[in-house]
Amino acid sequence: MTTGPMVTGTVLLAVSLAAAVVAAAAWGAAARSPAGPAGSRAPDRTAGRGARLGPQSLVVSAVSIAGAVLLLEVALLRRDVTWPYVERVTDSGMSAYFRATAMWSALEGSLLLWLAALVTVAVVATATTRRLAPQDRAVVMCVLAALVAVFGVVSLVASPFTAAGGSGGSPSPLLRDHVAMGVHPPLLYAGFAALAVPYALSVAALVRRRLPPGWTATTRVWNVVAWTLLTAGVGLGAWWSYAVLGWGGYWAWDPVENASLLPWLASTALLHAVGPRTRSGRWRTWAILLAGLGFLLVVLAQLVTRSGLVESVHAFTTSALGPVLATVLGGLVLPWVALLVRSRSPADALPAGAVGSARGGGVRGVALDGQRTLLTVVLVVVAVGTLLPTALLLLTGDRVSVGPPWYQRTLAPFALLLLVLLAAAPWLARNRQPPHPLVPGAVGAATCCVVGITVRDPVLAVVAGLAAFTVTAGVPVRSRRGGLSPDRHVIGSWLAHAGVALGAVAVVAGSHGTVREAVLPVGETLASGDTTVTLVRLDQHDDAGRQVAEAELLVGQDGQHVGTAVPELRWYPDDAAMLAGPDIRSSFVDDVYVTLLDADPASGSANVRLAVTPLVGWLWAAVSLAVAGGLVASAPRRGPARTPAARTHRGRSVHTTRALAVLPALVLGLVGCAAAEDDEPGLAPPLAGEGLDGQEYDVAELRGSVVLVTAWASWCAPCRDEMPVLVDAHEELADSGLEVLGINVRDLRDPARQFVSEQGLSFPSIVDQQGTKSVAWGLRGVPATYLVDREGRLVEQHPGPVTQEWIDTVVEPEVRR
């Protein structure tokens, strides 16, 4: 059913799309119209008309989108259930705050939010790109308006105004369980959208084949804003993951988390290409490449998050949007790459800076270029870890897992090198009197020594030493000679660098955490290092449609009572979802993180996890410092910004582009050549032990017969369904040499025996009370059935309930072979 407001919403989206197209066309015309000499501030009539029509249309577009957002919000707040989308994302028990933020809890609404962020950025950009010459500005605005139009189309394809109700029911309890989830997406989207301006500027520079006047300053401002928002957004996401999910960590290297990290890395590298004190080495080439790359990675992130392409906890459900977003990504990448290629190599046609400047950069230029290269390599490695497993699955069908150990091994060397460069930052900055290295050197050495002796971890000692050096060396002091007070850029970069250094210490120190887990009866104690928790109370109550189990634990440190932890376990019966409500007691030194994994108030016992992780609080402080640094640095500068002179330059030809083009071919070749695993079936794992009937059984003794090994438990409903099939197969094929042997997994004897008699099981079952025997067989969950041939080789496995078809097509031929 479609109602009036829903039609209005669709019309508003269409109007905004049309207006954005008009704006793009107007600016496109203004950009193409021949003006006077480049950089002239006197536009001719066509350009003037275009310059008027452009902003007007863009404002119309923005107003329409704002109207659409408003319509949706009103419907959400009134909980107008005639809208399928509203019905899908809200339920009656939600507070106004969660109803308002429910807009971006599903795919369609979050796309509308993204569109709103993008159009806001475009409108703000019309007012803040005045440093550029009108012609160049027209290119930038044309690109931005085109982006709004493109995502306008996406939003019409997946519109909250036409979306179907879906079978999902009410939104995931995770999204209405914590206030931070309302803030996190808008923050991240704002940062993502702000990167659109550097992308547009990158296109403008490539179109003009030079860095237009005002380009660097404009890019820097937008990038600093984007970086600050992204840092806050990514940091908030990590904090939410830590404080709400209850697994005790903050970064799981999940594809969706990584997808938000990639633009941040590009933005960080860009920050160190266009920053006024880092313009050294081949910064112009880097700036153009990184400015474009940032937003392309944002679109890639959208594709990863919304297409169901990768497996992730955070991804939206699989949608048909994948191809659309892939087209958008292609539509953004191809023209940009075409422009790059048109200028042969960016370093060729673009003003890569006079060669003298690159050489003149000397050690500083090398170090700054090295730093950009390192950040980009980290970016590529993270992208490989995020996307390559999916690519391999599609290409070869092999499942490969990439987890924290892989990222640690691949990224650790680069992280260490980056920390060294971070420590050297004050000596790499231009226009600045470097500090005397004695004091920071002494502080760093002392820290390294003390940490090494007390904690006995060489990595932590080195990282802490470098961090102490970084923080001390960068302290913005009044220059002794010039008497100049440090400007905001210096203070901002010091804050951000101190944040990164502290964050590194916190991350490395986090590996010294301890985790203990136990089932505690009330009154019992669990200890982890010097920290103890004693369960003193356990109860359960109903709270607005959810059941909350609450435990009270006394926290002790070194035998001193330091406080009380009250972790919760919230059960949402409607969604069949269990959420942990961990209790975190933060201190300067460590976090005591208590999670309730399972609670049984009736028997008065609870499964409790106690994790003590050092310096987690430092990480949040580090993120705050970095954000503060970004805020300080993005504050407008007093006095007019000096714009670097534009120069065209045709340098010597370098074969880099060609060399880089060989890479994909090489990679494909390597993947193709990688020896495929031979699928020769191996010997079946051992399985022997006491059966439910008290006798001893061993699968090895059945050599000579074909054996079906089936894992079951009395608590597993699908097992009940499959048993008749197995019993029939056993009776039918026993004479031909089929044996069936059960594994009774993680079960109690009495219910298991009852199951055997109820189902009339004709075969024995080995007891595997702790599930350790079935782990050798690669059991993922019951039921599962394995086929062992007469030579004792494991030839087939069948997860899930056995079907008659499987018996007929796989088991019977093997028996009759």
Place this chain on the structure above:
Amino acid sequence: MSRRRRSWSVAVLAVVLVLVAAAGAVVALTDREPPTATERVRAVASSLRCPSCLGEHVADSTSPVAESMRLVVAEQLDAGRSPDQVRAWFADAYGDEVLLEPPRRGAAWALWVVPLVVVGAAAVWFARRRGRHTLGTTAAVVGVAMLGIWWLAPGLLPTSTGGALTAAVPSDAGDGDRAGSAVSVLRDAAEEQPGRVELRTALARQLEEAGRTDAAVPHWATAVRLRPMDADLRYRYAFALARTGEPDRAVPVLEQTLAIDAHHPPSLLLLGSSIEESDPERSAALLERYRAARGGAEAEP
């Protein structure tokens, strides 16, 4: 101060600082405590993917399969197998996708080679851009080679037999020590909130477990005073009194318990056996009632 002397002092100072920093790192490197058994299990478990979950490793997952897998890891490490051997065993059972650090074989090989190719290309590009400095090129080549060894070597070396490792694994913190500190924490908490029955009972239980029933008696007494109608609490108080050799004091407590709940089985049993000598007739009656109550309780479900 002459220029020469000054540069000398700077050099000496720099050397001293480097030595101080190095000293810390060296001490840390040589004098590291070996990990405890729990830490070793956790380290291996966190490098295995939980096969029935999404994006979780075995160490953190609460799924039953992960729990069984943790037990297997502990079993195998106990048996003296090295972490790499344990991982290889799991890869056999569950396939390579169970390894969170992909193996250096098959399709997963690409995950090690692709980053190395990227880094190599970046290094070549970087070195060439800087002109023909042989030093830079050499440094780049050496760096990439070292990185290659760091990334690829673990798969190329034969897995070591982990026999030697098991010798010096320290056990986890002693239980007695833990109980002692838990008691003092509970005592602090009970003093701060004297009216909380939960704290009193937990403290009394821990004291009993530590073999200090006499110290537990006053806490049971306080708990009973705070919650006089709780038959279970009264029974625990009486039980502690009986165990510390004061059955005479236990008897009135139990009498009151039975006044509250005439069919409280443990109280019937305890009172019955306490007065066996002084009043055999009543004792027999009580024990009969106990058997009736027990039988009734068992027949119920």
